[in-house]
Amino acid sequence: xxxxxxxxxxxxxxxxxxxxxxxxxxxxxxxxxxxxxxxxxxxxxxxxxxxxxxxxxxxxxxxxxxxxxxxxxxxxxxxxxxxxxxxxxxxxxxxxxxxxxxxxxxxxxxxxxxxx
Amino acid sequence: xxxxxxxxxxxxxxxxxxxxxxxxxxxxxxxxxxxxxxxxxxxxxxxxxxxxxxxxxxxxxxxxxxxxxxxxxxxxxxxxxxxxxxxxxxxxxxxxxxxxxxxxxxxxxxxx
Numbered sequence: 249x250x251x252x253x254x255x256x257x258x259x260x261x262x263x264x265x266x267x268x269x270x271x272x273x274x275x276x277x278x279x280x281x282x283x284x285x286x287x288x289x290x291x292x293x294x295x296x297x298x299x300x301x302x303x304x305x306x307x308x309x310x311x312x313x314x315x316x317x318x319x320x321x322x323x324x325x326x327x328x329x330x331x332x333x334x335x336x337x338x339x340x341x342x343x344x345x346x347x348x349x350x351x352x353x354x355x356x357x358x359x360x361x362x363x364x
Numbered sequence: 365x366x367x368x369x370x371x372x373x374x375x376x377x378x379x380x381x382x383x384x385x386x387x388x389x390x391x392x393x394x395x396x397x398x399x400x401x402x403x404x405x406x407x408x409x410x411x412x413x414x415x416x417x418x419x420x421x422x423x424x425x426x427x428x429x430x431x432x433x434x435x436x437x438x439x440x441x442x443x444x445x446x447x448x449x450x451x452x453x454x455x456x457x458x459x460x461x462x463x464x465x466x467x468x469x470x471x472x473x474x475x476x
Contacts, residue, residue, distance in 0.1 A: 347395050
């Protein structure tokens with residue numbers, strides 16, 4: 249199993265550009281998550297999905313969009329990139345809700361995004 | 365307000381020594397608490413998951429404790445190794461929720 253994979257690893261965007269961060273998992277997990285990690289800060293949840301076709305906002309969803317057309321893939325779309333979106337983005341997945349201790353979250357390696 | 369605070373922010377120890385990292389939280393209602401290890405440039409990896417009824421859990425040289433009454437947890441690392449150099453993140457999850465509350469982490473450096 250490859251686990252959770254993310255592409256690209258690094259990206260530099262100009263202000264106002266758009267891009268899609270890709271995330272895929274091969275563990276047949278129902279739940280998928282997008283987080284951002286700013287320097288010196290804890291990870292913050294952007295969006296999550298409990299299954300194909302179902303998505304919901306997390307703590308910091310503004311400026312982002314997601315879709316979940318398949319169990320495996322959960323892309324994150326940035327429209328009109330702004331410097332405040334400079335961050336490291338992590339995708340994660342789990343079989344069930346993290347509200348249950350038996351379900352572990354598995355993280356991808358991250359995408360480092362710089363908006364200038 | 366739901367918060368997770370970790371101390372110290374950073375720590376340097378000699379290889380072979382023990383250390384203890386602290387986590388205090390105000391998240392409620394509480395479901396479970398997780399400790400993650402995050403190597404530089406990598407995603408977090410789970411070390412332990414503890415529920416309300418568990419007050420200690422081990423994973424090799426890592427031992428986590430939980431006091432749900434005082435809302436405190438600690439992660440004890442025994443006989444540290446150079447590969448233990450990483451950030452250690454405390455995460456608290458609410459009952460029935462998918463939102464995880466992350467601490468800012470403790471940056472541990474183990475030196476020879």
